[in-house]
Amino acid sequence: MGTNLLDAELVKRVQAGDKAAFDILVQKYQHKVVNLIARFVSDQTECHDIAQDAFIKAYRAIGNFRGDSQFYTWLYRIAANTAKNHLASRARKSPNYTVDVDDAEHYQGESGLKENSTPENLLLADEIEKTVFRAIDDLPDDLKSAITLREIEGLSYEEIAEVMDCPIGTVRSRIFRARDAIDKELRPLLE
Amino acid sequence: MSERQDKLSLLLDEFADDEQSRRMLDEVEADMNLQYRLRRYAMIGQVMRHELPKHIASDFSANVMAQINLISHTAKLVADRRSLWTWSKMKPFAGLAIAASVAVVSITLWQTVNVDPGSGQGTEQVVIVDQQIVDQNNADQQKIERLARLPVQTNVVTVGMRWKNNTTPALQQKLNAYLVNHTEYSNSIQGMSLIPQARVAGYDAQQ
Numbered sequence: 400m401g402t403n404l405l406d407a408e409l410v411k412r413v414q415a416g417d418k419a420a421f422d423i424l425v426q427k428y429q430h431k432v433v434n435l436i437a438r439f440v441s442d443q444t445e446c447h448d449i450a451q452d453a454f455i456k457a458y459r460a461i462g463n464f465r466g467d468s469q470f471y472t473w474l475y476r477i478a479a480n481t482a483k484n485h486l487a488s489r490a491r492k493s494p495n496y497t498v499d500v501d502d503a504e505h506y507q508g509e510s511g512l513k514e515n516s517t518p519e520n521l522l523l524a525d526e527i528e529k530t531v532f533r534a535i536d537d538l539p540d541d542l543k544s545a546i547t548l549r550e551i552e553g554l555s556y557e558e559i560a561e562v563m564d565c566p567i568g569t570v571r572s573r574i575f576r577a578r579d580a581i582d583k584e585l586r587p588l589l590e
Numbered sequence: 591m592s593e594r595q596d597k598l599s600l601l602l603d604e605f606a607d608d609e610q611s612r613r614m615l616d617e618v619e620a621d622m623n624l625q626y627r628l629r630r631y632a633m634i635g636q637v638m639r640h641e642l643p644k645h646i647a648s649d650f651s652a653n654v655m656a657q658i659n660l661i662s663h664t665a666k667l668v669a670d671r672r673s674l675w676t677w678s679k680m681k682p683f684a685g686l687a688i689a690a691s692v693a694v695v696s697i698t699l700w701q702t703v704n705v706d707p708g709s710g711q712g713t714e715q716v717v718i719v720d721q722q723i724v725d726q727n728n729a730d731q732q733k734i735e736r737l738a739r740l741p742v743q744t745n746v747v748t749v750g751m752r753w754k755n756n757t758t759p760a761l762q763q764k765l766n767a768y769l770v771n772h773t774e775y776s777n778s779i780q781g782m783s784l785i786p787q788a789r790v791a792g793y794d795a796q797q
Contacts, residue, residue, distance in 0.1 A: 403604075404604065404608070404611075405601065405604045405611060405615075408608075408611065408612065408615065409615070412615070412619075417619070418655065418658060418659070418662075419619035419620075420615070420619060421655075421658070422625070422651055422654075422655050423615075423618065423619070423625065423628070425650070425651040425654050425655070426625070426628070426629045426632070426651050427632055429650050429651060430633075430636050430641055430642055430643055430646075431641060433643045433645075433650075434641060434643050437643065443643075443644065443645040446643075446645075447645070447647045447650060450650070451650065451653055451654050451657070454654045455654060455657055455658060455661070458654075458658050458661075459661070523646050523648070524642060524643065524644055524645060524646045527633070527637060527642065527646070528637055528642065531633075531634055531637040531638065532637070535638070546634075546638075547638070549603065549635075550634065550635040550638045550639065551638055551639060555605075556603070556605055571596070571599075571600065571605070572596075574599060574603070575595065575596045575599040575600075578599055578631050578634060579592075579595060581634050582627065582630050582631065582634070585630050585633070585634065586630060589626075589630065589648070
């Protein structure tokens, strides 16, 4: 199954009523969608709420998805529109232009840099990053190279085999062993 | 287990062939541990590419799926209510259909009632007449009306058109003899008769 054909297979299953397939898509793209919405909305709690709304809208509309574009492109548009609609709605409700004179001295307006995330969430994200990079540093060079070429450079198995001058099977094995080693360090954080 | 993990890695990189990918997807959908592992494998790449948000909601997908399940459940309730509404609209028509069926069945039966056992005065007979057969045979109707006017000493019950077939004297006598013999026999068994109050009233009675 080639690039994005996995998404197409998952979408087909969702359209057939398979909700577990949609769960896999959510887990795959949740961070990308949250990052996208964070460009529009600075409040992190709102970001996650809007991202969840975007996924729900996508689920409801998935019957109309014809595969003319890639799934993530379609999801991206839904997420962006959801964020924009949220901003527009908030602007309509904003008291910026209707503040009563008597309340003006107490009105502080909306801060664009509000951070409502709990410390636990912040710690978790930071801890995850440190754990992953520490685990990568501990890897043997051949595994480190293979996983770096795959995840950061985005090379295919064939291309990595050519770069590292080894069989494709060896590339496949090195990437899997690298992920497995990093996962052993990461798993306790997320369980 | 490591073979499955290896296949999971292939699935993530979309390197497996179509059939293998579909089988692996089936396994992932059926196994939460595999789903968590797939998510962690994907997260490794996101961290390396600095795609991970500053803030992570660990229950993000669980929240989304909970809302989706609620939507599906609500939609089902609405659909069920709509079908119930449709049925309640159909009920009067169903009732009419049942009533019509009952009418067709009951139209074949009618009865007039008299009970005066042993009076000897000959009251009306208890006659059950198959209306459908009477309508089909006008000649028989006259016979039936004549029989109906016959005085009888006991209650007589006729069913269907047996009278039609039993109006011949020879057959009538045979039938009477049978009934009499049977009644005498039955009476010997603790005084109970199978047809305690029936006697065929036909030519013999008239005679």
